Amino acid sequence: MTGCPWGEVAAPSRPTDPSGLRSYEVYQRLRVHEASPVIRPRQLWSAEFRDDPWPVLHAVREHTPCYRDWIGNAFWVTRYDDVTSVFVDDANFETRTRRWSMELAHRGRDRRHEIPVTGAETRRIDGAVEAVTARVLDAVDRTRPVDLVREVLAPIAYDLVAEAADIPAVDRSWFVRTLLRVGRGTAWDPRWLDDARQAFDDLSRYAQELLEARRHGDGDDVVCAIARQAAREAPATGDDVAATWCETDHDTLVGSLANLWSLLLAHPDELARLGDDRRLWKLAWLEALRHSPPLMTASRWTRHEVERFGMLIPAGALVLCSVGAANRDPRQFADPDEFRPGRKDLCQREARGQYRADGLASTISPGTGAPSRFPAVPEDRPRSRFALVRDTAVTVSRQVWSWAGSLSSTVQPVPGPRAVTDGGVRMCWSLPVHVGERGAR
């Protein structure tokens, strides 16, 4: 204990090297022109922001592109080039796991990026997407208004997650509920955190049972792949499987589907233009993901002090990369607030940091993994997660459109994306529609 005059105080654990003494200042003084009068700090943490973040994000991006947020104790990075530069800079910016934010960092090993696991997931989803979509659509009573998100898109998306792990039908409802409970645990609410930790325990126990039953089998699902993968080092545990489920992004698929359909119903001309053309559906999905990304921010933490964006960002600081603001950066996209499928200034490929093969910016989608540094993917490798989500969304959307004779929102204006909590997924949570007669088009 350094210099403390009495001895009974327990010193916190710390290394012997007392580094950390500074000899110069970290925070610069704001000049008058830098203190923007148009941004009120509480705006970033308000119900209004959860409903409509665009005016505030626009102001931040244009006035203080790296914004020191004293309320959330974070640095917001808002311009496209700045955001992508953070994403590819692992030397300076660290990504912390979801389990870290749930104080479960020690639980299990996340194996979602291991090729056999990714391969199993890809094969299972590719093989099941059409059947799952058909099954969900068949169960819908189209004679009454249908909630396209709650009754169709969300069940399809999460049924596919269950399908990838080959979860028995009888367990699926419980499984998805538990997965959603875990997913909420990264939000700030301590009640959700507590519930998520219990849900993680439940998932782990359940996964352990699956492992016991499948450990020596030759199944093609994700659980079997994890079991085989881990067997080379030590037997896989329920925690490993639960950790993999926990860290895998399930929000981008469902969120992008919901937001795509919300935007298409609000722009019926665009919907009519898509027809059955897979390429046009892909462009519409890419544009929807750019226009209304379900994951609006991605958190990074500085590994050490970083001088960037005209700021000195101290070590350990939270950097909130505003995907929403970046995807609407007018430096990259003309009329960025407009939903314009097929826009010429949007690269059709997955974002790859600041590298742009065709000189165009891609939509940033943080949930689908770090941008690939390898432009060519060997044939024996599975597609990237971005490609898997994209192709799945396109297949599902085309099938839904084919199933529906016509679709129109029962409420006007068409419900759009909203975030239910600060920093949470921003998507259209409910989309009541009238479904037309088969073959109405």
Place this chain on the structure above:
Amino acid sequence: MTALGDVFLTGDLWGSRQHDAPLRDVFPFMPVGQAVDMGADEQGRPIIDPRLFDSAEFRRNPYPYYRLMRDHHPVFYDRLHNAYYVTRYDDITTGYFDEAGFNTIPKGSSSGVLGNTQLELSGIEHRRRRNVYGRHLVGKALTRRVGAIRRLATEMIAEFAGPRPGAQVEIDPLTGRRTVELARVFANDFPIRVVCQVLGVPDEARADFFYWYSSMMLGLGGSDTQRQGVEARQHLEDYIEELVERRRREPGYLYDDDGGIIGPDIITELCTSVIDGDVMSTEEITSNVALVVGGGGETTRGAILNLWYLLLQHPEQLAAVLADDALWDAAFHETLRHSTPIGGQPRQVSHDVTLHGVTIPAGSLVHMVDVSANHDERVFAEPERFDVFRHDLYSGKILRSGYRDEGRCSHMAFGVGPHLCPGAWISHQETVEGSRMLARYLDDVRIEVDRMPKDLDGVSLAPLGLGSMRELWISFVPRRDVNP
């Protein structure tokens, strides 16, 4: 219905907006000392909902919540504001002495407005700069300034308690009782006048200084009025720049009661001091002036108002203090323990720190909650009771080392250790001497209850809560035997 049943049709897990209720509904005003029930976790520990820290209920009634944190979450991670709270006296003390592990980098919460000051520095860099002006605020230099402080207080009291009171005084024509708002007529301005004297700022600039100080205070730490604070800081710099040039040519001095030179005023000192082989820039000088003005203003203002508010609500203690002049020191310290005007100090951990089983990652912001330390039952018995006679509070000379001996502990209002507030001693003198002067010239002082904010029952006075009084309406009878 699919295999997923009604997972997405019920609102509990899908799209339910559970955080949209207004804070006043989530955290309704509770009787003082009682906390809103926020639920419990799986181990039965009370949950702390971090929206609490933004609520009016917390600002008004913080102590039951800090007690929950001390007892159940002595290191609490607030995931909404991305900050840790350390709330026990002993842990805060340890942190303040561990300058390497708990560094001062996050003090920048004020620097966007104030500029870079020695608050952010550590170690020798901090001590060098602090010593440039710190010696004016302590020890012999301060003792020789006490007469001037008394004179300033007396001058100000004369404006509302003297024979020719100003317009801000209401006089009852029948009884002669006078009614004033104490902050407006005395507490707001008195510390600024003292600070201006010590700095060597001419009298005619005092009004501007008060405006700049108020605006800078309003602009701190993520407030909506940050721009106003930054503008005020610029105006301060414009003024100081000229004054600095003048002081470089014509040094200013502080004098004692006998006309003897105590030493150069602080601005002169800052102008001429050489640090690392170079004089300080105007920018640096202005930042330090802003710090002295900000630090010297709000804390002392709050101490004076809180002291009188508390004493007036405990008439038997007020009577004892009036009867025994030596008790003013105890009243000052007990006020700062009971209702500290400044809530705490931020720190950043230089490396991973594990405390009470919680690992705080390197670089995290840690709020050292002085207010909570001062109400820690492990140190102070019945901490919510205001008692100038309490035996467990050390009321002697303020020590950088803190004090803990023979069952008595120093309070944490000024912090402790290397970053103990350099204005602690002068703030003590200002509050005590100012209050002595008020007591000397005002008789039968009472709170004007009708004009004060009320508590839930609409009758009793509102609690002090966090921070300091904004207004304190009092009435009094001017003493006839002495005129200020």
